[in-house]
């Protein structure tokens with residue numbers, strides 16, 4: 001599932017590709033994908049609009065238009081955004097749900113194999129409201145160790161891994177990177193926040209600041225086969241994954257067998273020897 005590094009990869013690629021393009025027309029194959037607005041109104045507002053900028057908040061992708069509206073896309077489990085410099089019918093498949101056509105002949109495909117993703121069109125000045133539901137952005141410089149400790153202090157009885165995935169608490173981290181961060185910090189995903197030492201808090205913080213940018217550098221992870229970047233290429237971070245989905249295999253650090261358990265309903269892999 002796309003998390004911060006995957007959505008950030010898409011954002012960076014689309015920023016370069018879509019800036020100043022004008023939407024010529026849009027084809028919507030699954031109308032219920034568009035939420036909170038009628039298809040008629042949606043089309044009326046986006047056709048003819050120009051792309052001002054592409055942004056990301058948490059796992060949301062935001063495309064600001066020059067008409068004071070913003071397109072908001074959540075890829076959920078398996079959404080894909082694929083850019084084509086010119087239209088080609090053989091690139092359309094049964095999972096293609098929206099096709100944006102630009103006036104220069106380029107195209108953006110929105111594929112949604114598992115049908116959980118959504119698109120909204122909201123007034124740009126409403127975004128502050130929407131954004132306020134999320135916790136801090138972990139890659140912003142304002143997110144420092146002191147702020148991280150402050151966040152931890154608010155949730156002393158939570159387990160560390162589920163809380164890392166709580167979007168209201170901290171934005172962008174999901175099941176894969178939460179496991180990788182716990183492994184990096186040598187902390188068991190079950191640990192209660194109030195049991196963490198100063199050193200462990202610092203290591204978790206460092207894990208967040210190290211792993212997320214590294215994953216962006218490798219254009220994210222494609223462990224579930226669905227995630228691809230805007231050029232339809234899988235991410236290369238798979239090769240760097242230490243624990244996620246590695247149950248039964250040897251720990252790269254100590255050689256013990258990686259275990260998998262359910263934690264707050266989510267499959268969670270960890271090394272029982274390295275992570276205490």
Ligand SMILES: [Zn+2]
Pocket residue numbers: 251252253254255256271272273274275
């Ligand atoms: Zn180990």
